[in-house]
Amino acid sequence: PQFFYFGIPFATQVFTQDFFDVIDALPAGANVLIFFEASVEYFEMEGGFGGTAVMNHLYSKDVNFVVTSFSPNGALVFPKFFDQPNWMLPKWGETGYGDDYVYLGMIPGGQSPQALQALAEQGLDLFPVDNWGTDIKTMPIYQQGLNHITRFDLIITAAQGQNVMNFLVIPFNMPWVAAGSPMIRFYPHILKGFISNIRSIGEYDG
Secondary structure (H helix, E strand, O other), rough: OOOOOOOOOOOOOOHHHHHHHHHHOOOOEEEEEEEEEEOHHHHHHHHHHHHHHHHHHHHHHHOEEEEEEEEEHHHHHHHHHHHHOOOOOOOOOOOOOOEEEEEEOOOOOOOOOOHHHHHHHHHHHHEOOOOOEEHHHHHHHHOOOOHHHOOOEEEEEEEOOOOHHHHHHHOOOOOOEEEEEHHHHOOOOOOOEEEEHHHHHHHHHH
């Protein structure tokens, strides 16, 4: 049999292209902070595909990225990425995890001003261990000196992002891209790129 690839039958939306371009412009060695709050429902319906595409894109750029969550949803759902068939990153326990990326688990207190301020001022020093109990200080990524929010080159939010915008993005003038419909109202004056639904996920991955 013969198979023919037709591609996406519609134009890529500008905010999807902007999201892709921001990631694609990151230099090797850049540091990215990801807040992952997606629910199980969102992950199973569309978020898993989009998140996998974005993080594989990050990994292909040879950047370092740190993932954390403020909600139990994020802490429950993020490990599910490791079971995605097109997940190309090293998994927890494999050689490579802790070198280029780490999942820190959940920060208690939700996206409260106090929790965000602590993260801004301490960075990785806020976390003694990762989500699976491994000492952060034993990981090569810790040696990047990510002990303040300004040591990161980009913030990505998945699902929730308004408090991150109010207490991290605006005060520290941080570049920011987001996934999640409510955030589009801040594009393009604060938000530098945006993906929201299955169409924009298909555009990104296509």
